[in-house]
Amino acid sequence: MAFTCATGKHRRPSRIKRTTARAAGVAALTTTGVIGTLSAPALAADTAVEQTGLMPVVTVGHSVADRVDAQAAAQKEAAQLKAAEEAARKKAAAEAKKAREEAEQARAAKARAVRAAERKRLNAFVAPISGSYISTGYKSGGSLWSSGSHTGVDFHAASGTTVHAVGSGTVVQTGWGGAYGNQIVIKMSDGTYTQYGHLSSIGVSVGQQVTPGQQIGLSGATGNTTGPHLHFEARTTPEYGSDIDPVAYLRQHGVNV
DSSP: OOOOOOOSTTSOOOHHHHHHHHHHHHHHHHHHTGGGGSOHHHHHTSOHHHHHHHHHHHHHHHHHHHHHHHHHHHHHHHHHHHHHHHHHHHHHHHHHHHHHHHHHHHHHHHHHHHHHHHHHHHHOOOOSSTTOOEEEOTTOBSTTSTTSBOSSEEEEOOTTOEEEOSSSEEEEEEEEOGGGOEEEEEEETTSOEEEEEEEEEEOOOTTOEEOTTOEEEEEBOOSSOSSSEEEEEEESSSSTTOEEOHHHHHHHTTOOO
């Protein structure tokens, strides 16, 4: 009588399959909490191989979790670093903008100050001879003047002394002026006129713009005079006979004479 060996479903599972199954089963029991109900002898029945088969599963799980945590921590640190860099960039940009604005404001303030100083300078008046004094006053009488009185004032000055424009204006007359000798007449920025006579030298021309304190000529003794000095007049027109008090005129414009 012949016998054949049984194959298929009645074969005993291999060692690897049983170990894997037990590891999965223990993991499942652990998850559901059922393992807590097992008695110590039941656990002791597992072989060392089967227990060893469970450890890689748990170890692998911890390794993956550690990598996830590390990756999350790295991403968080990167995000914090990026946020810090962005905050630093914004702060630097804000500080740079503030610095530019302050510099622009400083430049604008400086420009305004320069313009204000220039306006003040151009509107200022000075004496026609620096450090001098009036030797002959306005309306002084005598035979020296054809009109019978002095139409201006005389400033003491040696020949060749610098003569200044008393304020801003435009030269309207230069050259020989008869009894005045070499003269200059300037239309001032306020619409009045000033005249400078007996000059030894003329340093400006008709149409030229002059500023306060600018040298326009040198004092002398040309024309009808007894000696070198500067004859100075203030007028309402450029012509002789429209004179006004030159001392009051200068003082009105802040010149102490």
